[in-house]
Amino acid sequence: MPQTELDHIDLALIDALREDGRTANKTLAARLGIAEATVATRIRQLRDEGVMQVLLRQDLFSKGYDLQCFADIHVHGREVDPVAEELASLEEISSVSVMLGTPQLLVVFNARDRLDLLRIVEQGIAPIAGVDRVELHTAVDIRKYQTGYAALSSGNQPAAGDVDEN
Numbered sequence: 001m002p003q004t005e006l007d008h009i010d011l012a013l014i015d016a017l018r019e020d021g022r023t024a025n026k027t028l029a030a031r032l033g034i035a036e037a038t039v040a041t042r043i044r045q046l047r048d049e050g051v052m053q054v055l056l057r058q059d060l061f062s063k064g065y066d067l068q069c070f071a072d073i074h075v076h077g078r079e080v081d082p083v084a085e086e087l088a089s090l091e092e093i094s095s096v097s098v099m100l101g102t103p104q105l106l107v108v109f110n111a112r113d114r115l116d117l118l119r120i121v122e123q124g125i126a127p128i129a130g131v132d133r134v135e136l137h138t139a140v141d142i143r144k145y146q147t148g149y150a151a152l153s154s155g156n157q158p159a160a161g162d163v164d165e166n
Contacts, residue, residue: 006051009032009034009038009042010042010046010051012032013028013032013039013042013043013046014046014051014052016028016031016032017043017052025039025040025043064112065110065111065112066111066112066113067110067111067112067113067114067116067117067138067139068108068110068138068139068142069108069109069110069111069117069120069136069137069138069139070106070107070108070136070137070138070139071106071107071108071109071121071125071134071135071136071137072103072105072106072134072135072136072137073087073103073104073105073106073107073125073131073133073134074102074103074104074131074132074133074134074135075103075104075105075130075131075132076130076132077129077130077132078129078130079130080098080104080105080130081098082130083104083105083128083129083130083131084096084098084105086128086129087105087107087125087128090109090120090124090125092109092110092111092120092124093107093108093109093124094108094109094110095107095108095109096108103133103135107125117136117138121134121136
């Protein structure tokens, strides 16, 4: 039976695992003042209900990818979905989003340098049938790179540790 609302223990576990996903259940239990078995049960329940996932993420910058690029893809003469599928099949592309309005697609990819960026655009993206125009945006300085986060509290109140910047 799915859990309808996250309590303070669930939120504290999620926050702790966001900080360090390798934290041992024994450490989490001690930190939260609960039994180690409770930690294991809660984590399993959160995963089973799709509230959280455990993922491994490579540091792209340590692998030599110095540029994060965003491409607005304008589609003409072909349905958007097949163009999106073909773009998604390119190894270099990390994200393809179908947009409401124009551009019809937003593509995210990483490149090692400017020559690699040009290769990806000219040999990978531009030749795809239906790609009418590519508008390229390249990040020159990434101030924050964080994935997989969402406010998990109920209502409009931020969860513990969330910052309201308004």
